[in-house]
Amino acid sequence: MQILREIHVQRGYCAVVKMLSTTLCGVKLRNPTILASGILGISKDSAQRIIKGGAGAITLKSLCHEERKGHPGPNMVVIDSGMLNAVGLPGQGMDNAIADFERLDDLAAPIIGSIFGYTIEDFGIVAKKMASLSPAMIEIDISCPHMSYSKPFYADAESIQKITRLVKKNAGGIPVSAKLSPNVHNIAELALVAEKAGADAITAINTASGMKIDLETRTPLLGNKTGGLSGPALKPIAVRCVYEVYEAVKIPIVGTGGVTTGEDAIEMIMAGATAVGVGTACYYHGPDVFSRICDEMKAWMKKNKVKSLDEIRGSAHGK
Amino acid sequence: MGSNCSLKTELPVIYEVSRVVQEAKDVHSIFLKGKLDCKPGQFIMVWLPGVEEKPMAVSEVRKDEFAFCYHSVGPFTQACDALQKGDKVGIRGPYGNSFSLDKKTVVVAGGIGISSVSTAIDGLSSPVVIHGARDKDHLVYTKRYKSMILTTDDGSAGRKGYVTGALAEVLEKNKDIEQVITCGPEMMIVNVLHVCQKYGVECEASLERYMKCGYGICGNCLVDDKILCIDGPIFNSRILKKMKELGKFARLKTGRKVSLKEYYSWRG
């Protein structure tokens, strides 16, 4: 029964495969949509569920060297056209994850392991442990906006350089992507620093720092007071960041921030993204949003007589 | 294409406490003033400003009032104990799927789990209700539902023994029962499911996991690949039977998977 269904799914994807297939740092993706870190990806079962939902790859929730409870609630609020979250990087910690996952190369789509640390050395230790699970890629989360210790990292070129170099050294040949923050003066410069330090890709962007105050109680809604803005409200900032990073580096970009529809994904790719991260859209449309985005991309491509994504990648730059 | 429902706002709505009712030892209902459009078995996220936000079953819905009911165990529920008439709390939701009310039903509830099935009891026409707890002090809603079959582990009220014994007797005697609706400690749910399978009766169970968001983002509430807050919290026998983690594992606040025993000792 299960096998039959899988064959059915694979057949269903045949047509999509040709139009949407993407290669990111040598990793083959059946389509360019990648689950962004921090949304549902805390277990292999949840990854499996999102793969069924159509994702081309899965980024797991960021893990560090220790087990973390995260911030008190509310952790997330949906406002205007986006979401503010301050979950505070809860996680079971890398050592427990090793026991839980056993390996990361035995699922139906590539898995990207996301890591962070409190110090530069921590990043190195966690990278080595993550590499032992054989993920398809490792993403360095140097960009969470609501952790006090991460502030010096994400805006600081020297930290980005040292962290990227160390992670790359400890990743044992697994491609490494540096995930950058929009809360900086010049994201393109920092992307270039990461590229020179050995990054194989750039993930742009993490959430933008924000706040929501409840008028009735006259207090900030989030338990942590400030949080990261994601979803449609973030998209113009993300598109601008991807555009600027594309001008500065040669390595591929995972364009992330507010992608909710197929047209959003096409826009990211025109800005220069090779693949597209999707997170908050799971809130608006559920975990099957990936198939939906892919269908909408295909429809747009057919209508505009575009045969492969290479034809439009970076087209906004007019070259 | 590209229909974008992104202009959706989902903030806690502030409600005023209209009354607090003691239901049993350490068990209280907080009634909130206002309307809530809610299906039987759904839950809400309750925000105590400055404290925390937690999921709670909607335990009662009246014309211009609704309630949640809790057992005081940890810091959040102790903060609930301090709530008085006129205090403000934030509510999101309701979330989750709901019970089927179109069949001849037996409701089986363990301890405070009764607050997750009480909206179903209210919506069903003359259901048989079996309610069990460890002792007399832990039985809930004995005044709200006067004709319940009661069981206690120590025999201090009702009949001595477990709800499953009483359920088997009811199913044995009433061959027209089509379904069992249940909520309570997960091992009880597993045992209820076994009894249902033995008698060939459908079972719908409301499950519980630590929830941070209530809308399918955080991933903390997963049982196998089911996202409890959006796929559940209610599952039928067909799905329950297949769940590998049911009665065995759950995740702590950190996301670490532990035995159900360790999970319950953390939840209190």
Ligand SMILES: Cc1cc2nc3c(=O)[nH]c(=O)nc-3n(C[C@H](O)[C@H](O)[C@H](O)COP(=O)(O)O)c2cc1C
């Ligand atoms: C609830 C939540 C948790 C997140 N946790 C992480 C995380 O652990 N690591 C990380 O690199 N990014 C994290 N992010 C950021 C997302 O991966 C993504 O960069 C951002 O949300 C923008 O994409 P989106 O608009 O598609 O969600 C989180 C976002 C949300 C909404």
Ligand code: FES
């Ligand atoms: S509570 Fe967050 S995914 Fe269910």
